[in-house]
Amino acid sequence: MEYYAGLDVSLRSCALCIVESKGAIILERELGCDVTEITNCLKGFAHPIVRIGFEAGTMSQHLFYGLTNDDFDVVCMEARQVSAALSAMRNKTDKNDARGIGQILRTGWFSPVHMKSREAHKIRALLSCRKALLNKTVDLANEVRGLLKTFRLRLPKTV
Numbered sequence: 001m002e003y004y005a006g007l008d009v010s011l012r013s014c015a016l017c018i019v020e021s022k023g024a025i026i027l028e029r030e031l032g033c034d035v036t037e038i039t040n041c042l043k044g045f046a047h048p049i050v051r052i053g054f055e056a057g058t059m060s061q062h063l064f065y066g067l068t069n070d071d072f073d074v075v076c077m078e079a080r081q082v083s084a085a086l087s088a089m090r091n092k093t094d095k096n097d098a099r100g101i102g103q104i105l106r107t108g109w110f111s112p113v114h115m116k117s118r119e120a121h122k123i124r125a126l127l128s129c130r131k132a133l134l135n136k137t138v139d140l141a142n143e144v145r146g147l148l149k150t151f152r153l154r155l156p157k158t159v
Helices: 035-043 060-069 079-086 094-107 118-149
Strands: 003-009 013-020 025-032 051-055 074-077
Touching: 003 060, 003 094, 013 035, 013 094, 025 035, 025 094, 035 060, 051 060, 051 079, 051 094, 060 074, 060 118, 074 079, 074 094, 079 094
Parallel strands: 003 051, 051 074
Antiparallel strands: 003 013, 013 025
């Protein structure tokens, strides 16, 4: 028998649902959104997990690489597809979303999202910070120039 784990992830908590290959729900649990806590719960499960899945979001890179480093087969699913599939459910709760994600994972009706490397994310973060700092510097320089003009003071083009 194969077992699939669906995770509904938010910033503080994570709803876990383990589903068997026939669709029966085996385990449901509310966990903190911490890789070690999720890993301990999954490794404590009596049977091996075939695949773990969650929808793309802000925590997806952290969870993807954290769970992959612990030798799990992890899939990050396209958020629009998961949202469309889960919108048919009546009660939209974290627990029900984890159930739905587990069923989507079991059936294979999803598109995996390419996960960029950690190095690519670090470079992107540095470039974003640099751009923000340059924009703030230009804004401050223009503000000071505008204020000094009222006192008939003109600064040279480069200060």
